[in-house]
Amino acid sequence: MSLIDDVKEYVPKPIWEVLKKTKQSCLKFLYLRGKRPIVKGESTKARKRREKEKYFKLYCNGKGLDIGFGGDLILPDAQGWDFEHGDAQYLIGLEDESFDYIYSSHTLEHVIDAGESLKNWWRVLKPGGYLLLYIPHRDLYEKKKKLPSRFNPNHFRFFLIDEEALPDTVGIVPLIKRTLSNYEIIYAKECSEGHTVTDPEKHSDGEYSIEVVIKKIR
Template sequence: MTILVTEARKTNAIRGDAFMERHFSGLVLDIGCGDDPVVPHARRFDRQDGDANRILNHLAPAQFDCVHSSHCLEHMSDVPAALAQWWALVKPGGVLVLVVPHEDLYEQGVWPSLFNSDHKASFRLDSPASWSPVSHELRALLSALPDAAIEEIAVQDHGYDHGLRRPIGAWGRGLYALGSWRSAVMRRLFGGGAAVGWADRLLTRLEQGLGRPVAQTDGAALAQIQAVVRKTAASGPPAA
């Protein structure tokens, strides 16, 4: 059986037991986790449960010790408004643990996103300006939340090969689109067996040698920012 290695699972592998125990021992909500919650006892909230942009229409505020979300905020139509509602779910003294893709490492200077067409926003850390027209500086975004104290915030690029990053022009975008189409056709015609997977990887490497951009997070690499924000006092919920 093939197990999908999600970004959350890759992140858990580097967090360590102390981090997991400190933040995920109480009542946990995991937004956008699909079938792979950050911890087994977490309550899941995904598309089938409602609109995460307006999560207060579905859940009462100030009830969770931890709200966790990995690679979901970039899919929201209004990032500050959605984040404010997620924050309202955190109890006083609780934490928001948030992971988002780093725009330079993940998007690699191209917008709309080459690697995920559903991305509606991008994120940077401690950089005053961005090439992206929809960029959010994460520290400022989190600092604007009421009663928020940022305990940890850092870029996570474990396993990321910075030497593979290169300017992506029309040639690179075209090669990536062609390669993605070729992979889909191979799977449709020949299935998903080991031989097809091997051939697909070989052809992908050949295309990358010609200038196809590398989506490093398809493998073991991380290209993200993680933040831990504690709620220091009671805050009223924003308007739903």
């Protein structure tokens, strides 16, 4: 946690917002000059399992975009998109059907409008390509049914695979069905390798996510 986060509860909200924007501006300045640090995150955590499952060979071929990569690219040659590049909901500046695969790890819970985000991620994906989603599983990560998140105040929604309890919990498969067209869901599964912490007050270990692979039909 940063110093700005530490002082949040002690300063007036307008001042904290100014501090937050200043921090974001400084980071954007550094990151756009190639200074974003490499951070081992959720994508790194899932790498060994995915290698065993031939995930990269099957779905990550050609030109890729990693949305919300946070310094932990899905593959070294993928193009990263994070806050310094613009709003992940819209991907302004990226051409339609310009990527062979789109990957996003633990980002869809942070955007204001998940449906709008999926539409634009789909927009920049080529026909025949794959949209690869990796999102926190409500019962493995949040371990509660109602917002807010215990562990991340910037989560706008929880996710399950099929079940919904709106507005707090969104089913990723129902969301796909009401948002996208010309698609095939290859799979949507729970990933819990190495997950052992079930105490709702403690942050989970291992994988605690839902992994979805969607093919854009030509």
